[in-house]
Amino acid sequence: GENVEQHPSTLSVQEGDSAVIKCTYSDSASNYFPWYKQELGKRPQLIIDIRSNVGEKKDQRIAVTLNKTAKHFSLHITETQPEDSAVYFCAASWRDYKLSFGAGTTVTVRA
């Protein structure tokens, strides 16, 4: 099955700086890559996703890039704010609707 690796496991940034989280996947057939944000005690919520026919997608301060050749994708958060502090999960869909999740990155934005 699909194996998704996510780095780093923790990330501390100064408010206003950028944060970058990287994920790699194993199955070249994967074609859907969502990112979820999970605040403490809450449900995972989709923040952005990208499909294999697109190389980059942006939504305000959040952007995702995909490199199919290298089988990796990244989440970029610019101008970080305290409310960006959360755990972020990447995922890849390798067959049907099955999502395989990365282990998560705990992002802390220091004021």
Added chain:
Amino acid sequence: DAGVIQSPRHEVTEMGQEVTLRCKPISGHDYLFWYRQTMMRGLELLIYFNNNVPIDDSGMPEDRFSAKMPNASFSTLKIQPSEPRDSAVYFCASSLFGQTIDTQYFGPGTRLTVL
């Protein structure tokens, strides 16, 4: 739309007891997923349904776990008998099939503690 609804939100039970978790997907969605989240194993897909039919249950840890979807608006995940290692947060998610894979919307989760 109320979103995905799960009940109970918290469940504390003793080892050996039967536990039933419930989920109501978003109206009109035709895919339903059950996940388990733990610190050690992260988010794991247990089973998913399409149009009330189980499609893949390869993630179900063992025979003590079973899931049903008797109709489009209700699903259950049952653990019998429960064990302390089953303690986790169980999420239900639903999705609507389109021309491409679509977003999975998660419910608030059920925090299960087995003593």
